[in-house]
Amino acid sequence: MTHRIALIPGDGIGAEVMPSALRCLEALSRRPGLNFEFTDFPYSCEYYARHGVMMPADGIEQLRPHDAILLGAVGYPGVPDHVSLWGLLLPIRREFGQYVNLRPVRLLRGLTSALRDRGPEDINYLVVRENNEGEYSDIGGRMYDGLPEAMAIQANVITRKGSERILDYAFRLAESRARQTLAYATKSNGIKHSMPFWDEQVAGMAPRYPAVNVEQYHVDILAANLVTHPDWFDVIVGTNLFGDILSDLGPATAGGIGVAPSANINPDPGVPSMFEPVHGSAPDIAGQDIANPIAMIWTVVMMLEHLNENDAATDLMSALEAVTGEGKVMTRDLGGTAGTVEFTDRVLAELG
Amino acid sequence: MTHRIALIPGDGIGAEVMPSALRCLEALSRRPGLNFEFTDFPYSCEYYARHGVMMPADGIEQLRPHDAILLGAVGYPGVPDHVSLWGLLLPIRREFGQYVNLRPVRLLRGLTSALRDRGPEDINYLVVRENNEGEYSDIGGRMYDGLPEAMAIQANVITRKGSERILDYAFRLAESRARQTLAYATKSNGIKHSMPFWDEQVAGMAPRYPAVNVEQYHVDILAANLVTHPDWFDVIVGTNLFGDILSDLGPATAGGIGVAPSANINPDPGVPSMFEPVHGSAPDIAGQDIANPIAMIWTVVMMLEHLNENDAATDLMSALEAVTGEGKVMTRDLGGTAGTVEFTDRVLAELG
Ligand SMILES: CC(C)[C@H](C(=O)O)[C@@H](O)C(=O)O
Ligand SMILES: CC(C)[C@H](C(=O)O)[C@@H](O)C(=O)O
Numbered sequence: 164m165t166h167r168i169a170l171i172p173g174d175g176i177g178a179e180v181m182p183s184a185l186r187c188l189e190a191l192s193r194r195p196g197l198n199f200e201f202t203d204f205p206y207s208c209e210y211y212a213r214h215g216v217m218m219p220a221d222g223i224e225q226l227r228p229h230d231a232i233l234l235g236a237v238g239y240p241g242v243p244d245h246v247s248l249w250g251l252l253l254p255i256r257r258e259f260g261q262y263v264n265l266r267p268v269r270l271l272r273g274l275t276s277a278l279r280d281r282g283p284e285d286i287n288y289l290v291v292r293e294n295n296e297g298e299y300s301d302i303g304g305r306m307y308d309g310l311p312e313a314m315a316i317q318a319n320v321i322t323r324k325g326s327e328r329i330l331d332y333a334f335r336l337a338e339s340r341a342r343q344t345l346a347y348a349t350k351s352n353g354i355k356h357s358m359p360f361w362d363e364q365v366a367g368m369a370p371r372y373p374a375v376n377v378e379q380y381h382v383d384i385l386a387a388n389l390v391t392h393p394d395w396f397d398v399i400v401g402t403n404l405f406g407d408i409l410s411d412l413g414p415a416t417a418g419g420i421g422v423a424p425s426a427n428i429n430p431d432p433g434v435p436s437m438f439e440p441v442h443g444s445a446p447d448i449a450g451q452d453i454a455n456p457i458a459m460i461w462t463v464v465m466m467l468e469h470l471n472e473n474d475a476a477t478d479l480m481s482a483l484e485a486v487t488g489e490g491k492v493m494t495r496d497l498g499g500t501a502g503t504v505e506f507t508d509r510v511l512a513e514l515g
Numbered sequence: 516m517t518h519r520i521a522l523i524p525g526d527g528i529g530a531e532v533m534p535s536a537l538r539c540l541e542a543l544s545r546r547p548g549l550n551f552e553f554t555d556f557p558y559s560c561e562y563y564a565r566h567g568v569m570m571p572a573d574g575i576e577q578l579r580p581h582d583a584i585l586l587g588a589v590g591y592p593g594v595p596d597h598v599s600l601w602g603l604l605l606p607i608r609r610e611f612g613q614y615v616n617l618r619p620v621r622l623l624r625g626l627t628s629a630l631r632d633r634g635p636e637d638i639n640y641l642v643v644r645e646n647n648e649g650e651y652s653d654i655g656g657r658m659y660d661g662l663p664e665a666m667a668i669q670a671n672v673i674t675r676k677g678s679e680r681i682l683d684y685a686f687r688l689a690e691s692r693a694r695q696t697l698a699y700a701t702k703s704n705g706i707k708h709s710m711p712f713w714d715e716q717v718a719g720m721a722p723r724y725p726a727v728n729v730e731q732y733h734v735d736i737l738a739a740n741l742v743t744h745p746d747w748f749d750v751i752v753g754t755n756l757f758g759d760i761l762s763d764l765g766p767a768t769a770g771g772i773g774v775a776p777s778a779n780i781n782p783d784p785g786v787p788s789m790f791e792p793v794h795g796s797a798p799d800i801a802g803q804d805i806a807n808p809i810a811m812i813w814t815v816v817m818m819l820e821h822l823n824e825n826d827a828a829t830d831l832m833s834a835l836e837a838v839t840g841e842g843k844v845m846t847r848d849l850g851g852t853a854g855t856v857e858f859t860d861r862v863l864a865e866l867g
Binding site: 244245248249253275276277278279280298299300301302303304305307310311312313314315316317318319320321322323324350351352353354355356357358359360361382383384386387388390391403404407408410411412414415416419420 | 596597600601605627628629630631632650651652653654655656657659662663664665666667668669670671672673674675676702703704705706707708709710711712713734735736738739740742743755756759760762763764766767768771772
């Protein structure tokens with residue numbers, strides 16, 4: 164069986180860590196029965212500079228017949244976010260119904276937490292972020308623009324269908340884990356309409372998963388607890404914005420944004436899911452071979468799991484963690500001296 | 516001159532730390548020229564149990580003729596948040612136009628940060644939270660409730676007037692500090708209508724404060740940076756929700772929620788501002804003399820500053836930090852054994 168993978172290296176360090184991913188995948192494909200067919204898509208800010216769009220009008224259709232999309236990062240100085248993100252990243256997430264944004268937060272062996280006295284046994288949870296609706300809705304606008312009375316209104320849209328599918332995913336995930344604990348982020352003590360509705364969807368689903376302990380946290384306290392009590396958490400589910408914040412905060416306690424992977428998943432096998440490191444294109448450090456490829460390699464592990472290539476996934480993750488655990492070859496953001504290529508070499512050597 | 520102070524002890528540990536505040540204020544009022552007139556308001560969940568409302572219909576009018584309101588905390592199990600908060604806390608903030616929520620984050624001497632290798636010199640910033648509009652708007656509702664098509668829409672309302680007044684406050688504050696740096700939280704790369712408007716208000720105001728370095732952070736990255744680089748920050752301004760999250764996260768790195776003070780300010784002297792610790796009523800630890808009074812005592816310091824009693828404010832803060840710095844008498848949440856009363860005794864002894 165051949166997995167058809169669409170590659171979007173993108174901009175900056177996105178394009179620099181993509182070769183690390185490909186080298187890992189090529190090494191794994193030497194195994195019998197594991198095959199990939201890669202198609203390159205140049206969609207990026209550079210593409211935008213030449214064509215005036217981030218991807219062609221039929222870009223989504225070109226991506227559709229793939230089993231997965233692997234993305235580096237997009238964004239470049241001078242290209243406004245609403246162009247680079249709303250022209251590529253967000254449409255892919257939404258048009259393919261990738262309603263789950265799954266972001267593991269785990270302190271890899273050998274890495275030092277920014278938290279005092281915290282080790283790998285203390286930081287090990289999954290952030291499940293709703294990825295299609297909520298605070299990121301397109302609905303809203305302005306009135307009296309330019310006048311003293313100017314105002315903007317942004318609608319936050321939470322649907323029962325959108326909530327149930329993400330909550331169902333989160334409950335199942337929590338049920339499958341040893342601790343069977345699901346924390347959900349809300350702010351129903353302050354935000355009057357959307358958040359009580361969200362709480363009700365959680366309450367409505369809980370009886371279907373009697374084994375799961377459900378814990379409610381207001382998002383402010385939850386953020387604080389990720390610092391003071393990371394060991395309390397197992398699976399955390401949140402709306403689009405809350406999931407976004409918590410899944411950047413979590414990695415900050417676990418080696419930084421340079422190691423954090425993510426998966427944008429539509430569990431329906433008929434459409435591609437997308438895998439991307441949490442970090443951005445980081446133009447300030449691009450082109451110097453200093454980007455940390457850990458996030459990208461871990462992202463590849465998540466893609467392999469999604470493709471049901473569990474042995475390959477396990478072996479790649481073990482190789483990665485063997486290297487961090489040993490600590491001899493480490494990237495600069497983690498206190499070492501190794502470049503992107505050298506670190507990847509070491510992982511490949513370990514992978515054998 | 517006599518300062519008329521409205522006291523709302525509230526529920527749980529709110530009512531337990533209020534005596535600590537009063538003892539400090541009484542000690543200070545032995546000084547010539549410093550006088551307080553206290554009026555007690557029993558507004559609380561207990562009041563609700565007896566009267567069916569958190570405060571009487573003319574509650575706001577009863578509070579109005581005061582120079583400041585000092586609040587413990589409200590909330591009690593069995594009383595839903597929308598009753599306890601929307602019936603008391605949020606109306607006070609909004610009806611008195613307390614549009615500034617000021618929350619200092621500073622690691623007091625003697626306290627240990629949850630962050631590795633971080634000391635008092637690394638954590639010292641002010642979170643300025645917009646306190647009246649934004650994500651906490653009343654506008655919104657539901658459709659198809661109870662049906663599979665159910666949805667809720669929450670409007671986030673950002674006005675130019677509301678933004679300008681909070682930004683003006685934040686810019687002035689940044690200008691007055693040594694580092695003259697203002698970081699603002701946004702999410703204009705993902706949230707299409709409200710956040711670009713907010714960014715424009717910041718950009719529009721910046722030229723009026725040429726001495727201030729303005730730095731833009733998306734809220735997810737900002738949250739991460741409060742963990743990895745707290746030393747980067749001086750003054751941080753954010754919308755109601757972003758300010759809420761960041762001002763709980765910050766204290767988590769600086770001794771915990773038990774030490775965090777806050778001020779809800781309307782700079783217009785004609786209406787009372789309100790001072791309250793960031794922590795809630797914590798019913799789980801109430802009634803045991805173990806609540807940490809530091810947040811409340813520091814809140815009193817903020818109130819004294821607001822009342823222009825700067826000597827008294829400085830002396831009380833010095834006494835508090837002398838006690839934490841010495842570290843002999845410490846509350847349980849900070850690793851000591853002292854109760855609420857014993858810790859307060861020690862501060863009073865230091866105050867002389
Ligand atoms: C209790 C809640 C409504 C409140 C808020 O979000 O404003 C609290 O978290 C705070 O920060 O004062
Ligand atoms: C770049 C931005 C739109 C994006 C988001 O908020 O979804 C990013 O922060 C992420 O988390 O993938």
